[in-house]
Amino acid sequence: MKKIDTYTALAGLLSITFFLPSLANAQEEKPVFAAKTPICCESNIPSRFKPAKTIAINKTADHHDHQNMVWIEGGSFMMGGDNQQAAPDEYPKHKVTVDGYWIDQTEVTNAQFAKFVQATGYITTAERKPNWEDLKKQVPPGTPKPDDSLLVAASLVFKPSKEAVPLNDYSQWWTWVEKADWKHPQGPKSNIEGKDNYPVVQVSYDDAIAYSKWAGKRLPTEAEWEYAARGGLQNKIYPWGNEPVDEGTPKANTWQGSFPYKNTLTDKFYYTSPAKSFAPNGYQLYDMAGNVWEWCADYYDQGYYGQITKPEGVVNPQGPAKSNDPDEPYASKRVVRGGSFLCNDSYCSGYRVARRMKTTEDSGMEHLGFRCVENKN
Numbered sequence: 210m211k212k213i214d215t216y217t218a219l220a221g222l223l224s225i226t227f228f229l230p231s232l233a234n235a236q237e238e239k240p241v242f243a244a245k246t247p248i249c250c251e252s253n254i255p256s257r258f259k260p261a262k263t264i265a266i267n268k269t270a271d272h273h274d275h276q277n278m279v280w281i282e283g284g285s286f287m288m289g290g291d292n293q294q295a296a297p298d299e300y301p302k303h304k305v306t307v308d309g310y311w312i313d314q315t316e317v318t319n320a321q322f323a324k325f326v327q328a329t330g331y332i333t334t335a336e337r338k339p340n341w342e343d344l345k346k347q348v349p350p351g352t353p354k355p356d357d358s359l360l361v362a363a364s365l366v367f368k369p370s371k372e373a374v375p376l377n378d379y380s381q382w383w384t385w386v387e388k389a390d391w392k393h394p395q396g397p398k399s400n401i402e403g404k405d406n407y408p409v410v411q412v413s414y415d416d417a418i419a420y421s422k423w424a425g426k427r428l429p430t431e432a433e434w435e436y437a438a439r440g441g442l443q444n445k446i447y448p449w450g451n452e453p454v455d456e457g458t459p460k461a462n463t464w465q466g467s468f469p470y471k472n473t474l475t476d477k478f479y480y481t482s483p484a485k486s487f488a489p490n491g492y493q494l495y496d497m498a499g500n501v502w503e504w505c506a507d508y509y510d511q512g513y514y515g516q517i518t519k520p521e522g523v524v525n526p527q528g529p530a531k532s533n534d535p536d537e538p539y540a541s542k543r544v545v546r547g548g549s550f551l552c553n554d555s556y557c558s559g560y561r562v563a564r565r566m567k568t569t570e571d572s573g574m575e576h577l578g579f580r581c582v583e584n585k586n
């Protein structure tokens with residue numbers, strides 16, 4: 210069994226302590242720990258907090274109309290890595306069959322999420338003060354309680370570095386910002402005015418589940434997500450085929466230049482972009498690559514593909530029974546897919562259709578949203 214060092218053991222708690230210097234006018238203070246796996250802007254983001262209670266959700270009458278959704282015929286495909294950028298958890302490439310389903314054409318927008326909040330009074334994870342009793346379940350036994358002044362409603366905001374930084378240390382570009390939430394994606398001085406058609410961000414897995422239930426929908430399984438992202442193509446790297454992301458016409462909202470300090474803006478967008486800003490894939494789905502990462506229903510287990518693969522293929526895989534991320538064994542993580550405006554070939558290449566990433570269920574981030582699916586009936 211892998212030895213858990215002190216930094217890893219404290220990862221969950223340090224999500225507070227090492228992002229908080231930015232709140233205390235200590236911008237130059239160095240973070241106290243670095244991510245161990247230098248693979249992506251999502252990797253090893255430490256745990257946030259479980260919501261204090263379950264929010265009751267009311268269904269409305271405007272679901273099941275399939276507005277702005279696309280029907281995906283069921284079928285079989287080869288799921289997993291397609292090129293040398295593929296990470297170990299993308300293997301083995303394996304045959305998967307999925308039943309047909311409806312899927313949102315775009316990522317859920319601010320306007321759509323606002324409608325949900327207005328109808329239900331839902332309060333997102335990022336807007337709630339963390340509860341230590343919930344938090345301590347996600348960190349190793351014996352982890353000391355942080356000072357109450359650190360247990361504040363907050364979320365993770367991207368802050369570019371001034372120069373090149375080690376890409377295995379995400380604290381160089383993520384900041385823990387008090388009162389950052391879906392209505393204030395970059396902190397209390399920011400807002401979403403005029404951004405009705407932009408994807409909602411700073412939403413946790415729990416928030417995405419709550420919305421999807423209210424809408425009469427659900428989150429896609431990881432297999433459904435990848436099948437949809439491939440858009441009918443076979444064994445291609447991206448939703449559009451194999452043309453490299455930075456060649457030809459901009460095909461997705463990604464990061465051009467040198468991450469995380471110099472963005473040449475070839476695609477015109479530094480942060481998120483409005484829905485339908487780039488061409489759809491073969492299934493008429495937008496932003497299956499780039500813009501914001503998207504929550505999937507499945508728990509993350511780095512060895513899951515190897516557990517389910519069999520010659521005749523697997524039908525409608527639902528993900529593992531529990532989370533398994535050896536880097537953070539106490540945190541419960543779900544799969545996120547599709548990459549974001551921060552993705553770059555030098556770093557995560559999250560816009561590849563096979564790229565898997567993992568995030569704790571209670572994390573809100575400036576580049577993380579979702580879309581929903583619905584069964585046939």
Ligand SMILES: [Ca+2]
Binds near residue numbers: 465474477480
């Ligand atoms: Ca961009």
